[in-house]
Amino acid sequence: MAEFIETVVDGIATGSLYGALALALVLIFRTTGIVNFAQGEMAMFTTFLAWGLVEAGLPIGLAFLATLGLAFVIGALIERVIIRPVEGGETLTLVILTLGLFIFINSAAGWVWGFNNRAFPNLFGEGNVDIGGVSISVESVGIVAVLLALVGVLFLFFQRTKVGLAMRAVSMNPESSRLAGISVGRTLMIGWGVAALAGALAGMLIAPRLFLDVNFMGAVLIYSFAAATLGGFDSPLGAVIGGWIIGVVENLAGTYVDWIGNDLKILVPLLIILAVLMVRPTGLFGSPEVSRA
Amino acid sequence: MSALLEVEDLEAGYGAVTVLRGVSLQVGDGQVVGVLGPNGAGKTTMLRALSGVVRPRGHVRFAGDDVAGKRPEAIARLGIAQVPEGRGTFTGLTVRENLQVGALSRRDGDVAADIDRCFERFPVLGEREDQAAGSLSGGEQQMLAVARALMLRPKLLLLDEPSLGLAPKITAQLFSDLSTVARDEGTTVLLVEQNASLALKFADYAYVLEAGQIALSGTASELADDDQMRRSYLGV
Numbered sequence: 001m002a003e004f005i006e007t008v009v010d011g012i013a014t015g016s017l018y019g020a021l022a023l024a025l026v027l028i029f030r031t032t033g034i035v036n037f038a039q040g041e042m043a044m045f046t047t048f049l050a051w052g053l054v055e056a057g058l059p060i061g062l063a064f065l066a067t068l069g070l071a072f073v074i075g076a077l078i079e080r081v082i083i084r085p086v087e088g089g090e091t092l093t094l095v096i097l098t099l100g101l102f103i104f105i106n107s108a109a110g111w112v113w114g115f116n117n118r119a120f121p122n123l124f125g126e127g128n129v130d131i132g133g134v135s136i137s138v139e140s141v142g143i144v145a146v147l148l149a150l151v152g153v154l155f156l157f158f159q160r161t162k163v164g165l166a167m168r169a170v171s172m173n174p175e176s177s178r179l180a181g182i183s184v185g186r187t188l189m190i191g192w193g194v195a196a197l198a199g200a201l202a203g204m205l206i207a208p209r210l211f212l213d214v215n216f217m218g219a220v221l222i223y224s225f226a227a228a229t230l231g232g233f234d235s236p237l238g239a240v241i242g243g244w245i246i247g248v249v250e251n252l253a254g255t256y257v258d259w260i261g262n263d264l265k266i267l268v269p270l271l272i273i274l275a276v277l278m279v280r281p282t283g284l285f286g287s288p289e290v291s292r293a
Numbered sequence: 294m295s296a297l298l299e300v301e302d303l304e305a306g307y308g309a310v311t312v313l314r315g316v317s318l319q320v321g322d323g324q325v326v327g328v329l330g331p332n333g334a335g336k337t338t339m340l341r342a343l344s345g346v347v348r349p350r351g352h353v354r355f356a357g358d359d360v361a362g363k364r365p366e367a368i369a370r371l372g373i374a375q376v377p378e379g380r381g382t383f384t385g386l387t388v389r390e391n392l393q394v395g396a397l398s399r400r401d402g403d404v405a406a407d408i409d410r411c412f413e414r415f416p417v418l419g420e421r422e423d424q425a426a427g428s429l430s431g432g433e434q435q436m437l438a439v440a441r442a443l444m445l446r447p448k449l450l451l452l453d454e455p456s457l458g459l460a461p462k463i464t465a466q467l468f469s470d471l472s473t474v475a476r477d478e479g480t481t482v483l484l485v486e487q488n489a490s491l492a493l494k495f496a497d498y499a500y501v502l503e504a505g506q507i508a509l510s511g512t513a514s515e516l517a518d519d520d521q522m523r524r525s526y527l528g529v
Contacts, residue, residue, distance in 0.1 A: 166394070172386065178369070
């Protein structure tokens with residue numbers, strides 16, 4: 001029983017990280033209207049920046065915060081320089097651009113940092129807490145707390161600030177937003193910045209559980225796609241809950257289903273994506289697109 | 294009376310299709326000006342060109358600035374608010390949030406007071422302030438669209454077919470509200486409307502747009518008595 005609970009809790013922790021990256025995907029999907037295939041690589045790149053800062057002697061907490069700031073700036077710059085020129089254009093153009101960005105960032109990171117594995121320090125340190133005979137790592141608790149904090153901050157940002165309101169308005173009706181004097185480009189820029197920040201958070205917290213290398217976010221991105229698909233691609237809440245479900249199912253399947261084990265775990269998100277698209281394409285919390293004639 | 298808006302040789306279209314072929318008109322400060330015309334005459338395109346959604350050629354002088362070719366958000370900040378056809382409501386936001394969005398580009402601190410005033414003027418909106426705007430009726434949404442545009446504190450209000458899809462009784466109420474608002478706030482209004490008799494009751498001056506060109510213009514009472522106008526548009 002204890003093993004079962006530990007597996008579930010560990011799944012929730014991993015799922016929180018899928019949720020954070022899924023949140024980034026949802027943010028961009030809602031504002032720019034596309035799936036950003038480069039989201040994982042953006043997170044990988046910023047995680048390398050954090051690693052560089054730690055290597056340079058910065059305390060890990062400080063390196064984390066600095067990286068979040070850098071990630072925001074990088075995300076905003078990507079929108080301004082690469083996405084803005086084709087803003088409002090064909091969806092396919094934008095999607096292909098993000099695929100190009102994926103390859104570019106991946107190669108650039110390989111060029112700068114090489115293709116070796118590196119160990120990434122754990123923000124929360126080692127150690128376990130004992131809750132009712134179940135041993136849970138401090139890291140898992142910390143990860144879930146960070147995700148909840150991220151969700152809380154984003155909620156306040158969207159509900160209580162003018163910029164957040166502008167972002168919601170732009171995601172619903174860009175033309176009306178312009179007519180109200182809102183600069184859509186600047187709003188999208190902030191959206192990309194926030195998404196990159198959420199992705200960086202996911203990257204920095206996942207890296208200690210895997211190894212840091214230029215491809216380490218590849219599989220994570222697939223889990224996050226599954227989370228966003230399951231939760232509904234336009235629902236931030238769905239992204240988080242979807243992440244938890246994916247994380248838990250993945251962990252349970254890996255632990256209790258013999259033929260899946262560690263090697264075939266990647267099947268789990270793919271099967272979930274397939275099932276959701278067949279049974280309920282809008283996901284658990286997504287809203288179907290309605291257009292009036 | 295000085296002209297707040299002066300349009301000269303305005304041309305606009307979509308891709309290779311030219312819709313407006315040299316439209317010139319003037320809107321005096323504090324005036325209500327109507328633009329009438331059949332479907333496809335270019336009425337909506339004209340408003341979209343004035344608000345910058347469509348890039349026009351020609352001159353659009355507004356309060357001393359040439360605004361032709363500026364971006365919509367820049368034009369809005371200069372004081373031109375457009376109520377787009379189909380109302381442009383942010384359906385997933387609440388009524389209050391819709392009004393806040395209308396005021397997002399403002400830098401003063403009177404937004405909350407303006408919202409209160411708006412709820413006094415349109416009590417129905419006040420009753421539904423926390424409801425999603427998409428759940429309002431057509432008439433209420435049109436009211437909200439006008440109220441949202443007014444939150445910008447515009448010098449010029451562009452209205453695109455406010456009567457579209459509304460029952461006659463509701464349209465009459467809306468136009469009477471619009472008259473009151475325009476008078477109280479001193480807002481200049483440029484109204485595009487297919488319903489000519491309605492528009493002529495509301496407007497001081499009107500232009501008739503046909504196939505992208507001004508075919509006729511005059512004060513509302515002149516046009517209401519014009520033979521050609523009566524035969525073509527007023528159906529009397």
